[in-house]
Amino acid sequence: MTMTQIAARQPTLSVSEAAERVGLSTHTLRWYEQEGLVSPVGRDSAGRRRYTEEDLGWLDLLTKLRRTGMPVRDMRRYAELAREGDHTLAERLRLFQAHRDRVLDRIAELQADLEALDYKIDIYGKMLEAQQG
Amino acid sequence: MTMTQIAARQPTLSVSEAAERVGLSTHTLRWYEQEGLVSPVGRDSAGRRRYTEEDLGWLDLLTKLRRTGMPVRDMRRYAELAREGDHTLAERLRLFQAHRDRVLDRIAELQADLEALDYKIDIYGKMLEAQQG
């Protein structure tokens, strides 16, 4: 039995239920599919999308990539690699490691800027004390 | 007063020099001024902008606020408050503290997402080993 056949038997969610679960709008879910970030989602007899738990897991991963600043074009690239199968594992790993490094840099940058802001807050606090007391 | 006289009193930088120093484009510096994020910059006898060290310090602060995700409209508000004088100190402090909290949240979010990515990287590493070894 294939993964797809297993997935096909699972309880599924409508686009609005899936949107609720993953914290994206229904419009965005359809747009992600159209943009190739998500492989075509299964449909019911009326042609409406049915999201499996596997789909939701994929969407969760995509939202983490988006929140950490990965551009849509890179997510599309990653989705294409994932669809191509196991021989793209090494490239997917490289893609993730490169992204990880960018996120680490971004965190370091935020922390450095935060220090400067904290210093400024301290100054403001002292100025206010002088002004009021 | 001539440009030479100004220069004699305080060294100043042209818009392109200032852009270089603060890491923004000349277009962006003019746009920041137009948008009220920066008070009108001094001019030389030919009407060209001359940036003082004070201007550069302000721009440095603005770039930190921007990099940490403060929207331009909030930076404008902050600039307006700063121009109004000392009686806005308390509000400026509140603005900074609120921003600081958002940055802290953002860092925490990035770190949480990073953990999930690290886990994924670990999985990919193991799958690659299994595939190759």
Add this chain to the structure above:
DNA sequence: ACTTGACTTCGAGCCCACTCGAAGAGAAAG
């Protein structure tokens, strides 16, 4: 049968923060 409401596709529109281009002025170099 009719209404309701969620779904479908498609393309246009929006917001943000720039980014660029056109047209022209002023100073410096040859």
Add this chain to the structure above:
DNA sequence: CTTTCTCTTCGAGTGGGCTCGAAGTCAAGT
């Protein structure tokens, strides 16, 4: 004087990531 360079203002254009609206289909509820 002419060319070259950088500057000026103004308004239009761009790119990313959605977001919205129109027009229509379908199935369930009353």
